[in-house]
Amino acid sequence: MALWFTSPQLGNRRDVQITNFQTNQKYTEYTIDICLDDIRWQVKKRYSEFADFHEELIKHIPTIDAKSLPPKKLLNNNSPDFIHRRRLALDNYLKYLFQFFTINSLQLPECFVNFLDFHLYEVHGIVRKLAEELFLNGDKILSAPGKKPFSISPLQMHAITRRIKLAEPPCDSNDPAKDLSHILDFLCHVKYVQIIGSPDNFGTSTIKTQFLSFDVSFFKSVEELILDCVQTSQITGIDNLKKTVRHLSIHRSLTSIR
Numbered sequence: 001m002a003l004w005f006t007s008p009q010l011g012n013r014r015d016v017q018i019t020n021f022q023t024n025q026k027y028t029e030y031t032i033d034i035c036l037d038d039i040r041w042q043v044k045k046r047y048s049e050f051a052d053f054h055e056e057l058i059k060h061i062p063t064i065d066a067k068s069l070p071p072k073k074l075l076n077n078n079s080p081d082f083i084h085r086r087r088l089a090l091d092n093y094l095k096y097l098f099q100f101f102t103i104n105s106l107q108l109p110e111c112f113v114n115f116l117d118f119h120l121y122e123v124h125g126i127v128r129k130l131a132e133e134l135f136l137n138g139d140k141i142l143s144a145p146g147k148k149p150f151s152i153s154p155l156q157m158h159a160i161t162r163r164i165k166l167a168e169p170p171c172d173s174n175d176p177a178k179d180l181s182h183i184l185d186f187l188c189h190v191k192y193v194q195i196i197g198s199p200d201n202f203g204t205s206t207i208k209t210q211f212l213s214f215d216v217s218f219f220k221s222v223e224e225l226i227l228d229c230v231q232t233s234q235i236t237g238i239d240n241l242k243k244t245v246r247h248l249s250i251h252r253s254l255t256s257i258r
Helices: 047-060 080-103 110-115 123-143 154-165 180-189
Strands: 014-023 028-036 039-046 150-152 192-196 224-228 247-251
Touching (some): 014 080, 028 080, 039 047, 047 080, 110 123, 123 154, 123 180, 154 180
Parallel strands (some): 150 192
Antiparallel strands (some): 014 028
């Protein structure tokens, strides 16, 4: 599972590279390959998106070199030679940012997280995104009539399980809406839950959610639990649910639960 530590860890792998590009008559789109430990994913961005991102980034962190992004070119910006040089320059720009945040042990700003899809594939980004969603909608979900189950993925459950074990404060951003405690409070009260995985890779990444481990002991009030396409042998904390769960449904999953 992808995990970015603010302070570099021994053996922790962080790589970013522009591996390809596609050009049409209007613009060129660059394929960015991100690697954290054993997880890889891809993001595609145009130069205009780089420019918007860079403008926002230097507002948040003025110590970043404002000239590190290659400048905009108005004419002949689709020539093969120019695209090749811009690709190399953008590649160096991303490597510079990775090195900058690593050397300075800085928390990744939200614009960086969103630009490179950390909110989809990296533990902190996933948890912050879910925390904000539940901060805004958690009470509405809990008070909704009927028994419609709250749907959560093994990826989100795995990220919560990993995040809670880290020696870090529950809120690792400047936005209190992204506090881990919003998730834990919601999971403590939700009664109907379905955890649905997939045998396919998640998004553009190498993550297979079906095989991720996670803990379900966060659910303190759950009465109905549906497990679909998960590796049940990887689930821990199931004994904690025996006092509350009235119905457990398992689909497309192994049947050994500990």
